[in-house]
Amino acid sequence: MDLRHTPQEDAFRAEARAWLAANVPERPLPSLETEEGFAAHRAWEARLHADRWSVVAWPREYGGRGVDLFTWLVFEEEYFAAGAPGRVSQNGVSLLAPTLFDHATDEQRARVLPSMASGEVIWAQAWSEPEAGSDLASLRSRAVRTDGGWLLSGHKTWSSRAAFADRAFGIFRTDPGAAKPHHGLTYLMFDLRARGVTVRPIGRLDGKPAFAELFLDDVFVPDEDVIGEPGQGWRIAMSTTGNERGLTLRSPGRFVAASQRLVRDWRASADPSDTALGDRVADAVVGARAYQLFTYANASRFAAGASIGAESSLNKVFWSDYDIALHETALDLLGADGELADGEWAEGHVFSLAGPIYAGTNEIQRDIIAERLLGLPKGRRR
Amino acid sequence: MRFLLTDEQAAFGRSLEAMLSAADTPSAVRAWAAGNAVPGNALRARLGTVGVFALAVPEEYGGVGVLPVELAVAYVELGRYAVPGPVVETVAAAALLARLAEHGEAGPAKRLLPALASGGASATLTLPGGGPYALDADAAAYVLVVHGDELRLAPGTGALRASSDPARRLSRPAPGGELLASGPAVREAAGHAADWAAFATAAQSLGTGLALLERTVAYARQRTQFGTVIGGFQAVKHRLADTLVGLEFARPLLFGAALSMTTADIAAAKLTAGEAAYAAARTALQVHGAVGYTEELDLSLWLRKARPLRDAWGTPSECRRKVLAGS
Numbered sequence: 001m002d003l004r005h006t007p008q009e010d011a012f013r014a015e016a017r018a019w020l021a022a023n024v025p026e027r028p029l030p031s032l033e034t035e036e037g038f039a040a041h042r043a044w045e046a047r048l049h050a051d052r053w054s055v056v057a058w059p060r061e062y063g064g065r066g067v068d069l070f071t072w073l074v075f076e077e078e079y080f081a082a083g084a085p086g087r088v089s090q091n092g093v094s095l096l097a098p099t100l101f102d103h104a105t106d107e108q109r110a111r112v113l114p115s116m117a118s119g120e121v122i123w124a125q126a127w128s129e130p131e132a133g134s135d136l137a138s139l140r141s142r143a144v145r146t147d148g149g150w151l152l153s154g155h156k157t158w159s160s161r162a163a164f165a166d167r168a169f170g171i172f173r174t175d176p177g178a179a180k181p182h183h184g185l186t187y188l189m190f191d192l193r194a195r196g197v198t199v200r201p202i203g204r205l206d207g208k209p210a211f212a213e214l215f216l217d218d219v220f221v222p223d224e225d226v227i228g229e230p231g232q233g234w235r236i237a238m239s240t241t242g243n244e245r246g247l248t249l250r251s252p253g254r255f256v257a258a259s260q261r262l263v264r265d266w267r268a269s270a271d272p273s274d275t276a277l278g279d280r281v282a283d284a285v286v287g288a289r290a291y292q293l294f295t296y297a298n299a300s301r302f303a304a305g306a307s308i309g310a311e312s313s314l315n316k317v318f319w320s321d322y323d324i325a326l327h328e329t330a331l332d333l334l335g336a337d338g339e340l341a342d343g344e345w346a347e348g349h350v351f352s353l354a355g356p357i358y359a360g361t362n363e364i365q366r367d368i369i370a371e372r373l374l375g376l377p378k379g380r381r382r
Numbered sequence: 383m384r385f386l387l388t389d390e391q392a393a394f395g396r397s398l399e400a401m402l403s404a405a406d407t408p409s410a411v412r413a414w415a416a417g418n419a420v421p422g423n424a425l426r427a428r429l430g431t432v433g434v435f436a437l438a439v440p441e442e443y444g445g446v447g448v449l450p451v452e453l454a455v456a457y458v459e460l461g462r463y464a465v466p467g468p469v470v471e472t473v474a475a476a477a478l479l480a481r482l483a484e485h486g487e488a489g490p491a492k493r494l495l496p497a498l499a500s501g502g503a504s505a506t507l508t509l510p511g512g513g514p515y516a517l518d519a520d521a522a523a524y525v526l527v528v529h530g531d532e533l534r535l536a537p538g539t540g541a542l543r544a545s546s547d548p549a550r551r552l553s554r555p556a557p558g559g560e561l562l563a564s565g566p567a568v569r570e571a572a573g574h575a576a577d578w579a580a581f582a583t584a585a586q587s588l589g590t591g592l593a594l595l596e597r598t599v600a601y602a603r604q605r606t607q608f609g610t611v612i613g614g615f616q617a618v619k620h621r622l623a624d625t626l627v628g629l630e631f632a633r634p635l636l637f638g639a640a641l642s643m644t645t646a647d648i649a650a651a652k653l654t655a656g657e658a659a660y661a662a663a664r665t666a667l668q669v670h671g672a673v674g675y676t677e678e679l680d681l682s683l684w685l686r687k688a689r690p691l692r693d694a695w696g697t698p699s700e701c702r703r704k705v706l707a708g709s
Contacts, residue, residue, distance in 0.1 A: 001451050001641060003385055003641050107586075118625055257609060278702070280704035282703075282705040283702070285650075285705055289647075293638045295681065297385045300385045301387045304384075350608070366619065366620040370620065374619075375599065375603070376613040
């Protein structure tokens, strides 16, 4: 067992830290869930990209540095420690890109990845539908064959970033006669400004349009924007959701930095006699460290050639519950100011509340843990 | 960076598991609780032959060098099989004596360490800042007491008191006794020993929690109600899933602590493993229902251990204070 970084990783850390110190905006950008903030965050992505910091784990040919998972974790630690802006390109980079690396053609990768890396094209996900949430395989939106491509129709919802994004990816029913619900689905990409697309932004709890519903009416998608074989969309999408829940959606650097910020605020302002609050601050520190070490163990397994399957559900339950507890502690520390909508922890708190819901609800994750890791019977009884 | 057990370390854990699963430890625990230390001492001697108690002892005193990762691997298995006796205290005593030797006070180490390292003898102890009770002093070959700057060999066990876990007996060692060492080195070594005690307890807790979960999953897969196994009900499945989440996030903290052996990292591991194992005990009791509430079911051997281990060698509150002091 060894937790030491290599000299190369240490050098990378120093380089990243220096760049971030010189480039991270002094004041936080406006919320990325607003039109103004979205544009500012897109510009920040371009700045990262100009010096090859936007997608460090990608191959160089697509704008990355080709670094391994451990070095990526180092980058994330430095990124969040520096207080750098949220990543408006997150959906594309952490959900679509891994799918492209695994399932797309060289032509598709060459066409899609560079503009994703630069922030020129921001991607939204289009999974859920009004009647297909946790039961995603029951989705009804269809893609029907036409000359040179497909025509999409249907209704997608809870599409994160779609209010201001450029393009979207999702799965659509291409064979309504298939024997099982998760058969006959196809994974494809489409333009949110194409003819036939209507985007209706949805205000989340704090009113910001963090997601949207999409009405699709015979939207043309060329064949070149189908990923993998038609009919294989479920399998391809599941490889993406594994990434979402597992290693790459919530890097430990985010929580380590947040817990350190919490300790700093607690030291500066807490009533020392409030030991109950101190205990919760300690729990935030311990939880961040646990998540960091858990991730290092998973990354070590990856490096040793193993794959992470149902174990990613442990991850998802942990970080999403942890994130809420951390922000609740921070709000309690603020006392009356915890109610202020523009407080330092306010938007993070609102965002954390969605964690146990998106990327597969925690109820679905607990089913997966119970069935696939503990060997309990399948099914959702009573 | 390779935060995984080596093949050798994993094999060491499996060999202990094989030994202990064949050893009928529940009978040894019940005998221990009834005051018959013979099977428990035999078990300790067998563990000694494969080096379990040599893992915190330098080679010059009969040990294999200080190997915290291997110690954690071993003590997880000791917890999983509910091995009775002052196993944590023996390793803490070894750490205390080895540290004193590093400070130039080698006499007590030369005298006591070889027997502890081989598993031929066990020790128990009290330390400043720890609880007032020594564990299983009646069964230990040596009862060590650190008070202020003095390390003494207690002259008697003191009056024995029952623990909520019948396989643990508590006492305040008799005062006085032979002075083994004194001075500031004793105080420093006692702090070091307290860290090792907390560390070994964290590993033992994790193993206790894993055993509780394993037994409860097995029960939920075979117990039938309403015409179906209860492990198919979501209310049961989700509680067991949460138990696994708790334990699996304690594990990396334990091994992270093994690599650094800092007070704060050990406290984080102790806190998390202790709470996760206690939560596993609550789940185990609830899922087993009335039969889990009986002493005749072997589950009780782990159920009653989880809470004392959570509080021994660092209550959750004390652990949190150490975490904050170190961050």
